Amino acid sequence: MTDISSPNRVFDVTSDAARARVRKRYRAEARFRAYGIAAIGFAALFLVALITDVVYRAAPAFTTSWLSIEVPATPSDIDPKGDGSVESIASGNFDAPVRARLAELLPGANDRVARRQLNALISSSGTEGFRDQILRDRDLVGKTVNTRVLLSDDADLFVKGQATDVVERAGAGQLTPSGTEGTITLSGAPPLRVSGFASADPSTLVRISGGWVKITGQQDGVLTGDVMMPLRDTAAADWKLVTFETSEGSRRLGDREVVWLQTLTEQGVIERSFNWRFFTNGDSREAELAGILGALSGSLFTMMITLVLCLPTGVAAAIYLQEFAPKNKWTDLIEVNINNLAAVPSIIFGLLGLAVFLNFFGLPRSTPLVGGLVLALLVLPTIIIASRAALAAVPPSIREGALGVGASHQQAIFHHVLPLAMPGILTGTIIGMAHALGETAPLLLIGMVAFIVDVPSGPTDAATALPVQIYLWSDLPEAAFAAKTAAAIIVLLLFLFIMNGLAIFLRRRFERRW
């Protein structure tokens, strides 16, 4: 050991200049740490903002609204053949008794248009639960059954408070209605302070004698209005002023439907429950029926095909290139190409899939099989690169030790190097798969961007994938699909968290130190 400090210069570490330099270095370090913390904080802030936003938007999609009512199971409707057989009941008309019951609860819907509006409160498949209930217990035919009927998406949005706010105030004095139905006048009212009665203004209604009147004009203490729900009688009575804050022109539900839903809410027949349907149904054009299961299983089958294909091929390629291949210009060329392939935009793989798998091999369109093949091509370079890095990280002493006790080259690699490299290979694979899970572009070209209702039961059934489902729902005009889109994003994120969690678990479980 030689003394490298110059004998000519003397360093006085206690001098002021030296102390100042030390302080400066400490300050620089403190600043750097602060930058680091700020960067992480910034990233965390964005992540929290993103997730909060998505969760907030998705929340309505996880609950669903039902009408819990007593419906008479009229035999003439639900048992058309009259023999009580399963076939007869399955073909029965379950809408009719439910609609009749609803009309009882909400009197006044007498003309055809009003009837149709009333029926539109119920989902087009709303009475399926009622049917299943009767099919389970056929003795119920002819009795009155307590059942649950699914509400339509627009009604559901109102129940969740997303259509309009309803503000109720007590009115001064008493009003005298001129009739109980149709267009009536209400006399004795104080002047109402409202901006107007057009469809662009908040709707003004009066509740009196058990009925609802929509106000369309006022003059000298006389209010003119249309009856939305019939009044009991024309006696002077106390009244309440109700305002629907969102104007009628600005929402999907008309005033009449809002009145009905408000009445049903007050009758206590609307209940909300967890939306299991979202996890058990395929896609649908009716927002209240649409579910994620089709896309979820499509993604699972696609990932399965991808994994089965690219793990063995990728690892075999990595082992050969890393351990066996001679170093010459051919292997160099292959290596450069693999690195380039990892950076090729994913849509190119979609075009390749279209040309090769669909047009040349004639595989079926829109299937997880083709999706998996295309994504396998996409992930393969990532897996090869990660596996080679993992193999290279195994210390040479392990290899040399195995060779030293007489193992063949292949035995040394398969028995000793590969098991030690496995955690790294698996991590690389799962991260590659997580990347593939989020891909939409290549699936676009092989027909997986499609409306598919049936939940796929195998890799050759038509299917979509989770990110594609998000894209499709985000493009639909119905307001309720916005919440579905956010909910699908949460499902995709959970899927990703589980995959990444698995990667961490495998690494911890099999990690070996030497």
Added chain:
Amino acid sequence: MKFATFTSAAALVLSTVVLASGAQARDQIRVVGSSTVYPFTTAVAEQLGKAGGKTPVVESTGTGGGMKLFCAGVGVDHPDATNASRRIKKSEFDDCQKNGVTDVVELKIGFDGIVIANSKSGPDLTLTKTQVFQALARELPGADGKLAPNPYKNWSDIDASLPNEKIEVLGPPPTSGTRDAFLELVMETGAEGVPALKDLKKADSKAFDKVWKSIREDGAYIDAGENDNLIVQKLEANPKAVGIFGYSFLEENASKIKGATVDGGTPTFENIASGSYKVSRPLFVYIKKQHVGVVPGVDKFVEEYVSDKAIGEDGYLSSKGLIPLPAEERTKVVENAKAMKPLGAEAF
């Protein structure tokens, strides 16, 4: 050797899957085509699925892409029907004939309006097609009659009655069927309203076509992508901007945006159905007659689509935003569909 076993097992599984799929006949209807017709065809498909049998698969590929797939040939590898937001072109029809798709049945299902809309907080717009053309064309004839780059910066430069705001229009990209329809319905007729261009049409119709088909690229017109919801969101954020999209988006988002009056017609359901709002286009579904009986359910699909409960006045498609055909025309479409009368060359 564990690894080798795993590899061979994987290869075996995969080859079985591939072989099994290759031999499979199709028992599910496949529909491709326009994204504008997609919301309607999917609703029909779902109804068909509920009635029993497999729900048809509907893919959104765009009208042109759909036609290409549809006309590629006959057999289970090719789709059974395609959605179109415009009529089939002569060239596409010839392509079909060439590939053996000889019997194509045309179903006209209804109308879609194209609206020019802005935020509720923006000014009310009353436009004519010629004004829209002047706002969006790349080149306009100058005082000397020669074509020059579009000089208009503000709406009020075109006509004093329009607001003094920068021209900023968000619209569909060139790949979109909405864009094609917008060009034909607004830009073409709008160009005819400019005297110098009317003369040009007589003298050189190709040069005229080029004028109305070119939309300015100096920033006044912004390609907003295929997602109409995105345009609605951008309009809401920027009251000065104007957007172009399908009528159903105006209907669904009536709380945020309002439609401009074009040539005296306001974009409402009634006006589009009656034809007094001129910026509307017919929507079509084309069926491959040769697949009836080969792929189960094609005839049922047609039956469901033209049924009164679907495309009728109060059908479920009208609640999805489709504007129904007038009663007479609908009767003709239904008759045509029942007879499965294929399109002939004389139709063009």
